Amino acid sequence: MSARKGPSRREFLKTSAGLVIGFAVVPKTRLLALQQPGAARPLPPPNAFLRIGEDDTVTVLLAHSEMGQGIWTTLPMMIAEELECDWSKIRVETAPAAPVYAHTEFGMQMTGGSTSTSSELDRYRQVGAMAREMLIAAAAAEWKVEPAACRAESGFIVAGKRRASYGSLAKAAAAEKPPSSVKLKDRKDWRILGKPTKRLDSPQKVTGKAEFGIDVRAPGMKVALIERSPVFGGKVKSFRAEKAKAVAGVRAVVAVPSGVAVVADHFWAAKLGRAALEVEWDLGPGADVDTTKMAEEYRAMSAADGLKAAAAGDVGPALASAGTRVDADYAFPFLSHASMEPLNCSVVLGPDSAEIWTGTQFQTGDQAAAAKIAGVKPEQVRLHTTFLGGGFGRRANPVSDFVAEAVHVAKASGMPVKVIWTREDDLHGGYYRPMFAHRVSVGLGADGAPIAWKQSIVGQSIMEGTPFAMMIKEGVDETSVEGVANSPYILATPNHWVGLQSPKSPVPVLWWRSVGHTHTAFVMETMVDALATAAGRDPLEYRRRLLKAAPRHLGVLELAAAKAGWGLPLPAGRFRGLAVHASFGSYVAEVAEVSVEKGAIRVHRVVCAIDCGICVNPAGVTAQMESGIVYGLSAALYGEVTLKAGRVQQSNFDDYLLLRLDAMPKVEVHIVESGEKAGGAGEPGTPPIAPAVANAVFAGTGQRIRRLPLRLA
Amino acid sequence: MKLKINGTVRNVDAPDDMPLLWVLRDLLGLTGTKYGCGVAQCGACTVHVDGDAVRSCSMSVSEVKGRSVTTIEGLGTAGLHPVQRAWIEADVVQCGYCQPGQIMAAAALLRVKPKPSDSDIDDALSGNLCRCGTYQRIREAVHRAAAIAAPGGKS
Numbered sequence: 001m002s003a004r005k006g007p008s009r010r011e012f013l014k015t016s017a018g019l020v021i022g023f024a025v026v027p028k029t030r031l032l033a034l035q036q037p038g039a040a041r042p043l044p045p046p047n048a049f050l051r052i053g054e055d056d057t058v059t060v061l062l063a064h065s066e067m068g069q070g071i072w073t074t075l076p077m078m079i080a081e082e083l084e085c086d087w088s089k090i091r092v093e094t095a096p097a098a099p100v101y102a103h104t105e106f107g108m109q110m111t112g113g114s115t116s117t118s119s120e121l122d123r124y125r126q127v128g129a130m131a132r133e134m135l136i137a138a139a140a141a142e143w144k145v146e147p148a149a150c151r152a153e154s155g156f157i158v159a160g161k162r163r164a165s166y167g168s169l170a171k172a173a174a175a176e177k178p179p180s181s182v183k184l185k186d187r188k189d190w191r192i193l194g195k196p197t198k199r200l201d202s203p204q205k206v207t208g209k210a211e212f213g214i215d216v217r218a219p220g221m222k223v224a225l226i227e228r229s230p231v232f233g234g235k236v237k238s239f240r241a242e243k244a245k246a247v248a249g250v251r252a253v254v255a256v257p258s259g260v261a262v263v264a265d266h267f268w269a270a271k272l273g274r275a276a277l278e279v280e281w282d283l284g285p286g287a288d289v290d291t292t293k294m295a296e297e298y299r300a301m302s303a304a305d306g307l308k309a310a311a312a313g314d315v316g317p318a319l320a321s322a323g324t325r326v327d328a329d330y331a332f333p334f335l336s337h338a339s340m341e342p343l344n345c346s347v348v349l350g351p352d353s354a355e356i357w358t359g360t361q362f363q364t365g366d367q368a369a370a371a372k373i374a375g376v377k378p379e380q381v382r383l384h385t386t387f388l389g390g391g392f393g394r395r396a397n398p399v400s401d402f403v404a405e406a407v408h409v410a411k412a413s414g415m416p417v418k419v420i421w422t423r424e425d426d427l428h429g430g431y432y433r434p435m436f437a438h439r440v441s442v443g444l445g446a447d448g449a450p451i452a453w454k455q456s457i458v459g460q461s462i463m464e465g466t467p468f469a470m471m472i473k474e475g476v477d478e479t480s481v482e483g484v485a486n487s488p489y490i491l492a493t494p495n496h497w498v499g500l501q502s503p504k505s506p507v508p509v510l511w512w513r514s515v516g517h518t519h520t521a522f523v524m525e526t527m528v529d530a531l532a533t534a535a536g537r538d539p540l541e542y543r544r545r546l547l548k549a550a551p552r553h554l555g556v557l558e559l560a561a562a563k564a565g566w567g568l569p570l571p572a573g574r575f576r577g578l579a580v581h582a583s584f585g586s587y588v589a590e591v592a593e594v595s596v597e598k599g600a601i602r603v604h605r606v607v608c609a610i611d612c613g614i615c616v617n618p619a620g621v622t623a624q625m626e627s628g629i630v631y632g633l634s635a636a637l638y639g640e641v642t643l644k645a646g647r648v649q650q651s652n653f654d655d656y657l658l659l660r661l662d663a664m665p666k667v668e669v670h671i672v673e674s675g676e677k678a679g680g681a682g683e684p685g686t687p688p689i690a691p692a693v694a695n696a697v698f699a700g701t702g703q704r705i706r707r708l709p710l711r712l713a
Numbered sequence: 714m715k716l717k718i719n720g721t722v723r724n725v726d727a728p729d730d731m732p733l734l735w736v737l738r739d740l741l742g743l744t745g746t747k748y749g750c751g752v753a754q755c756g757a758c759t760v761h762v763d764g765d766a767v768r769s770c771s772m773s774v775s776e777v778k779g780r781s782v783t784t785i786e787g788l789g790t791a792g793l794h795p796v797q798r799a800w801i802e803a804d805v806v807q808c809g810y811c812q813p814g815q816i817m818a819a820a821a822l823l824r825v826k827p828k829p830s831d832s833d834i835d836d837a838l839s840g841n842l843c844r845c846g847t848y849q850r851i852r853e854a855v856h857r858a859a860a861i862a863a864p865g866g867k868s
Contacts, residue, residue, distance in 0.1 A: 068808030068845045198804050205809030206797040208745020208785035212810060215744035223739065248728070266739035267748070268731045340749050340757060340810040340844045389747070389810030390844050423750040619804060623850075627807055630846025653754035653842060662835040664848035 049095075049127045050079060052135075056155060056167035058083065059091040060124075063101035063109065064116040065361050066094065067391035068627070069682040070620035072201040074117045075124050077617060081192045082128030082185065085166060086155035092200055097363035097383035108364035112396045112511070114584035114680020117616050121678055122184075129182035131173070138172035139164055187614070187675075196619035201387075213359040213386045214420060216346045221416040222251055224409045225270040225425070227277050228259040231286035231646030232430055232506040236260060236279060243276035253277065254412035258401075261409040263417055271422070286506040287646040291435065294505065295331050298437035298458040302329065306456055306499030307475040310485040313495030318452035322443025326534050328527060330440070331707040332459075332519045334641040335433035335512055338656060341389020342426040345406035346418040349374055354381045354410075358403060359388035361396030365467070369400035373407040392631070393511035394431060398466035401431070401508075427656055428648045432641055433512035434460040436480075436519045440527055442493075448535030449546060453496040455484055455523075460509045461502040476500050479511065483520030483583060483687065488550035489528055507643065513631050514683040517583040521687030522694070522708065525579035529695045530704055539578060539695065540566050553580050555672050556589040556609040563670055564591035564607035573597075574604065577695025579688035585679025586612040587672075590629065592692040593665075596700050599712050603633060603665040603693055608685065610669065613676035621681045622669040628685025629667055634659045636690035638709050714778055718743070719787025729775035733767075734758045736774045737784060745785035745813045749842065756841030759814035759821075760784045766821035766837075785813035788820060795866075796820045799858035807845035815841045819855050828859050 051059040060079050066072040076090045095101045101109045104119045132152045139157035140147040142164075150159040155166050187194075204210040229235070239260050241253035249269025254261050260279055264270035319325065345358040347370075354374040360366050363383055371378040388395055395402075406419040421429060436459035443452035461477040463469050471478065478485075480500055490496050512518060532542035540561050547553045557580045561567075566576065573595045580589035593605040608625045615621055638657035642649045650656040694705050703713055716723050718741065725740050732751075737743040737760070746769055749757030753768040760769045761783040788794045793801075796819045806812050815838065822829055822837035829837070834855050843851070860866050 066808075068806075070807070198801070199806060201809065202801045202804065202806050205806040205812055206800045206816060207789070207793070208743075208813045210809050211744075212747075214748065215738075217742065217744075266735055268728075268735040268739070338844060340747070340755065340808065340842065342748070387810075388808060390808045392844075420748075423752075423755075623804065623807060623847075626849055627846040630848065631844070652752055653750050654752065658842050658844060659846070659848075660839045660842065661848045661851065662839040664846075664852070667849055 049124065050131055052131065052166050052170040052173070054167045054170055056086070056165050057089050057091050058085045058166070059093060061093050061095040063095050063120065065111040065359065065385050065388055065391065066201065067111065067359070067361065067388035067395070069116065069624060070199060070617065071116045073197055073199050074616045074620060075120055076200060077192050077197055078121060078124035079128035081190055082125045083132050084152035084154065087192070089155060090200065094385040097367045097381070097385070102364065110364060110396055111361040111391065112393065114682040114684065118585065118678035118680060121614070121616065125184050126182055129184060130178050133179045133182060134173040134176040135166055135169050137176045138169045142172065193616055194614070194618070197617050198619065210387050212341050212389045213346065213357060214341055214344045214389070216357040216386060216418060218346065218348055218416055221346065221348070221418055222263045222265060222413070223267045223270050224261045224263045224413070224417045224419045225274045225422065226256065226259045226261045226405065226409070226419060227274050227279055228425065228429070229281055229283070229286070231283050232289065232508065233286040234281045234283045237282045238280045240278040243278065244273040247273040247276055252413045252415065254409065256405060256408040256412055258405050261413065261419070263409065263413045263415055267420055283646065289506055289643045289646045291334065291642045294435055295437065298435065298503070299329060299331065301458045301501055301503065302437045302439035302456045304456065304501065305497065306458070306501040308497070309457070309476045309481040309500045310490065310498040311496065315452050315454045315495045315497040318495035319441055319443045319454060322452055323446065324444040324534050325441065326527070326530050327441045328530065328706055330438040330519070330523050332436040333639065333708065334435050334507065335518070335635055335639045336427050336641050336656060337390070337392040337394035337512055338427065338658065339390030339392060339394060342423055343394070343402040343421040343429065344419060345403050347406045347410035348416040349410045352376055352380055354407065356381060356403065356407070357384045357386055359386050359391070359395055360403065361388070361391050361393070362400065365398060366400045366403040369404045370407045373404055373411060392513040393515070397431060397510065398468055423653070424651045427650055427652065430508040431510035432507065433518055434462065434509040438519070438523045440523060442527065442531055444531065444535055448537060448542070450489065450493040450531065451495060453490050453493040455497070456499045456501070457481055457484065458501045458503065460505055462509055462511055462515070464502065464504070475502070477502060479516045481520070482516040483581065484524060487524050488553055489524060489546050492546055492549060513628070514583055514686040517581065517683070517687040518635065521579065521581040521583070522691045525581060525688065525691030526694050526704065526706065529577070529698065543580065552587040552611050552674065552676070553582060555674065556580060556587045556611050559670055559672055560589035560591050560607050560609035563609065563668065566591060575696045575700035577692045577697070577699055579691040579695065581687045583684045583687055585677065586610055586681065586684040588625070588684045588688050590688040590692045592689065592696045594693055594696040594700065596697065596712065601637060601693065601697055601710055601712070602663070605666045606668070606689065606692070608667065608669045609672060610681070610684065611672035611674045611676070612679040612681055612684070613674055614678040615671055615673065616678065618671055621671060624681040625669040625685040626667045628683065629689045630659050630664070632686040632689035633693070636693050636708060636710055640709055714774070716774070716777060716782060717780070718782045719784060725774070727774050730773045732770050733760070733772045733774050733777055733782070734769040737769060743784050743786055747810055747813060749811065755811070756818060757811050757814040759817040759841065761817060761821055764821065764824055766818045785817060788817065794820060795861040796823065796854070796858040799854040799861055803850045803854035803857055805847050805850040805854050807847055811841060811843045815843065815851055819851070819858060822855070823859060823862060827862065829855060
């Protein structure tokens with residue numbers, strides 16, 4: 001609720017006293033699409049990850065967005081581990097948008113792929129170590145002792161009886177030359193990393209003080225709502241603004257590329273004004289979209305092989321020769337991210353500047369998009385990342401839809417504006433998890449193990465038509481086949497074929513928490529369960545045999561099964577199902593206990609085991625598993641966006657249902673400490689839950705449900 | 714019109730039918746109360762009116778004339794409210810957007826049921842959605858808050 005007065009963070013960086021650690025990395029860039037071919041990569045400008053104040057505070061700047069996943073805590077843990085500072089003196093801020101904050105792997109400033117903690121493990125520890133060495137150098141110079149005689153200890157540099165706080169040394173340390181290399185602590189010496197640590201953002205989030213994008217206010221700022229096309233891709237033919245303008249508080253009605261914006265003194269006036277607006281649309285082909293028909297088309301298409309995503313041996317003859325064969329068709333709907341904070345973006349344009357406040361996962365793209373529309377250079381766009389009221393992928397948009405649109409409104413109206421999406425706007429706004437169909441045929445050998453596995457996948461590409469399209473290899477968008485093309489079950493099958501077809505539609509699609517794994521894990525894990533049944537084996541025992549060459553899968557599978565009491569008797573009417581799946585560098589197994597009462601599926605208990613390699617904050621990983629499970633359960637039990645005549649048929653939480661407290665199962669999380677390379681936590685908990693529940697439903701009812709959301713026959 | 718918000722009388726110039734939520738957020742700058750759905754389906758906008766939890770998105774401002782409104786900003790009168798303390802201790806929050814509403818709903822529950830059962834908690838808080846899935850910790854934190862607030866509790 002702070003009233004904004006323009007310059008803040010960058011100005012502060014320039015003028016604040018104390019130690020500012022500039023730190024540059026050359027990214028191992030995988031994604032070069034946004035850069036001009038052949039252009040030399042600009043050297044990162046000096047910038048800061050860390051500020052030590054003369055009051056002893058240690059301010060950590062986050063290169064990533066806090067959207068619930070807990071990096072407000074994990075990145076400071078990395079710095080504190082090496083800096084040896086007083087944890088109570090840590091302050092946290094989100095970094096501005098600037099090249100120096102580019103993702104260490106992706107080369108752009110963004111939050112996604114469950115990488116924010118794992119990708120920063122080196123960089124943030126190095127920053128902490130550099131600061132420590134500079135503080136030591138300053139103290140050694142002042143005391144005229146060797147740096148080796150000094151040590152860092154809970155916010156002080158100590159040498160013999162001498163002792164100086166970091167704050168008192170900050171100014172002198174800032175003048176020290178940053179070390180060219182630092183030695184990081186051995187993992188066995190960690191005191192903070194790997195220890196369960198409570199969140200640092202709780203105090204402001206339980207008092208209402210945490211500022212989300214929707215809370216941003218600036219002098220004279222108006223609120224705008226946009227009337228968008230009722231179908232995807234429609235264009236405004238004409239509009240009449242008189243009635244809208246007659247609503248008290250409405251200040252302007254302006255056309256923007258996505259529709260017509262009503263700009264008002266506050267949300268309520270904008271909403272009433274928008275309701276009074278009269279718009280005639282040129283709907284275009286978007287009016288023909290019908291998801292029932294699309295599902296039928298996808299199913300028909302899945303009879304064809306498609307483009308090769310993975311292949312070995314000769315799958316056709318092997319299938320024909322198999323004694324036992326299991327065939328299955330799968331169908332998945334569009335899904336909305338439905339973050340609790342609806343999309344929004346605030347924009348103040350100046351003669352040669354744009355200032356933006358929003359909860360975004362993609363600063364680099366948003367900055368570039370805003371610059372283009374505002375007619376300024378990207379570095380003239382000051383992008384402030386607020387807390388995100390959930391992201392789940394929706395706020396990392398390759399075309400920066402919600403940011404670009406807000407800049408258009410500010411430009412067209414000439415006013416500082418905050419564009420707010422209503423819940424209905426947010427749910428109707430597209431960028432859904434794509435619809436998918438899978439057709440799977442598996443032949444079993446005499447020992448019950450698969451000898452042939454053929455899988456045809458049909459669904460829209462997320463990458464196609466975006467700046468990330470160069471990640472599509474030979475027509476195959478990896479995000480459509482991840483979890484199948486690299487499945488340990490398929491790789492262990494001597495004859496296999498995984499094919500992909502990527503039809504287009506007017507409906508925009510996007511990554512949705514765990515991306516392709518949202519459907520591929522469901523197919524693989526319910527399919528393997530069906531194969532176990534066909535082979536006459538217990539689902540756990542059958543997986544053990546197939547996963548012999550996949551030790552980390554096995555590790556979590558065994559742990560989850562043991563903790564869940566797999567094979568032990570259950571109360572009457574309860575049934576278990578399990579699933580194991582690897583995604584985003586982590587391995588997760590889940591065992592679900594369900595009952596089916598009066599045709600309704602109820603999940604009572606979920607036992608989860610995760611191997612995420614080096615675990616930075618076990619408390620955070622546990623929370624992310626609980627979170628991923630709930631997110632996946634909402635999709636498994638209810639999630640479905642449908643379109644008829646191009647119109648999205650759901651509009652709010654009364655018809656797009658999410659799991660509520662009274663349906664929350666008991667969730668138990670166990671962490672396997674493998675010590676392997678750090679993996680992700682934000683997404684990997686989601687993929688296994690739907691198949692675990694579906695497998696439990698089979699155990700209880702004999703029904704193999706192969707479409708989501710789960711509906712009993 | 715005059716409104717009593719967090720113990721203070723505030724003057725606002727608002728049409729009678731303007732939802733309380735937008736009066737709080739856009740006219741009074743009390744942005745701790747969140748907009749999530751606008752149709753009383755998610756509970757993010759929960760505030761207290763005369764001590765009871767209400768959905769401020771679906772209550773017009775004229776309905777609270779002469780009544781006492783408490784928002785998340787006014788919940789802890791002397792430091793943190795037991796519910797807020799319990800929320801921190803149980804490490805409940807993730808994105809945090811729904812939590813002011815969850816906390817207001819929990820505080821209203823504890824006022825009438827100082828020692829709620831799991832099913833009391835389900836009944837009182839199932840109208841509050843959390844997309845991050847913090848429900849298990851919310852249950853735990855409500856029990857913890859009850860213990861903190863109990864006579865001889867940890868307060």
